[in-house]
């Protein structure tokens with residue numbers, strides 16, 4: 001069985017890919033993130049084959065764009081998440097308009113500008129998420145796995161819109177308080 | 184340009200998650216280009232995405248997935264870095280618009296009421312997007328209106344005020360579906376803004392709703 005690599009070990013692997021074009025390090029990243037990415041993409045498509053194609057596309061982009069990875073700005077999991085997110089958006093766009101050219105996966109907004117080291121923040125956010133109540137976690141996850149508005153989420157969960165809004169607000173406040181505590 | 188009105192946490196989270204609809208995402212992106220505070224907050228929500236990804240239960244990949252991908256790396260070594268062409272500025276009749284509108288199909292200004300013009304913006308990745316540019320003359324009041332789904336407005340030039348304050352270039356106004364307001368453009372200069380409405384509501388209905396009070400229909 002595979003051990004969970006520490007955030008620092010992941011950064012080390014990413015650096016070996018970026019600077020040494022190290023295939024072994026790439027394979028380690030693939031073995032760790034590939035199956036998780038597949039679960040991620042299966043939230044958006046029922047086809048296992050499509051999900052696997054998107055995993056490959058994501059990891060290929062990780063290889064190609066490895067030099068863009070900046071450990072000061074984002075942890076490895078966060079950076080790979082943004083690559084997968086852009087691949088998913090692009091996939092959706094190509095489904096709507098097959099003639100559309102693939103977008104540049106790096107063509108997304110620039111992000112993080114505070115001093116916190118990426119891997120450190122990844123670990124903090126992960127800890128903070130675990131302390132949310134199950135209801136709050138559900139609301140957060142729904143925001144990451146569906147394009148539904150709060151009104152539609154309320155319909156789906158069969159709860160009033162006001163409840164969705166207050167849960168979101170509580171989850172946000174809690175997340176922010178936890179992150180501010182630690183920084 | 185320091186903005187005074189910002190995106191809500193929920194909106195930034197959806198933007199970071201990539202689940203905000205295309206129209207609103209363009210309006211938010213216009214604001215992000217001029218607001219480092221919101222850009223920094225987005226980073227936290229991307230980290231939430233990273234944590235969620237890492238905590239996902241793994242789904243086994245087919246046995247050949249890794250080798251197939253490694254084989255693609257071989258092919259890829261030759262691929263040279265493509266130098267992106269310098270971006271052309273986006274404009275409408277000489278007025279510079281946010282870069283977030285790049286790739287969109289920007290229509291001509293059309294008269295929609297006294298002192299009011301509108302241009303419909305076509306979004307290639309979402310034909311159903313309700314995205315418009317509005318140009319409203321100095322001192323003019325927009326119709327008092329409510330919203331169906333959240334309304335996102337980015338101020339390109341000029342300014343307007345409503346009961347929530349004054350909105351200036353770079354600001355983002357987010358109006359919830361339970362909010363009613365009546366924006367009034369400040370004197371001296373016309374106001375141009377970029378507005379998107381969330382939801383699948385047809386465009387005609389959006390404008391119809393907004394203009395109802397003017398035409399009394």
Ligand SMILES: [Zn+2]
Pocket residue numbers: 186188189190214218219220221222
């Ligand atoms: Zn802002």
Ligand SMILES: [Zn+2]
Pocket residue numbers: 328329330334358364
């Ligand atoms: Zn409004």
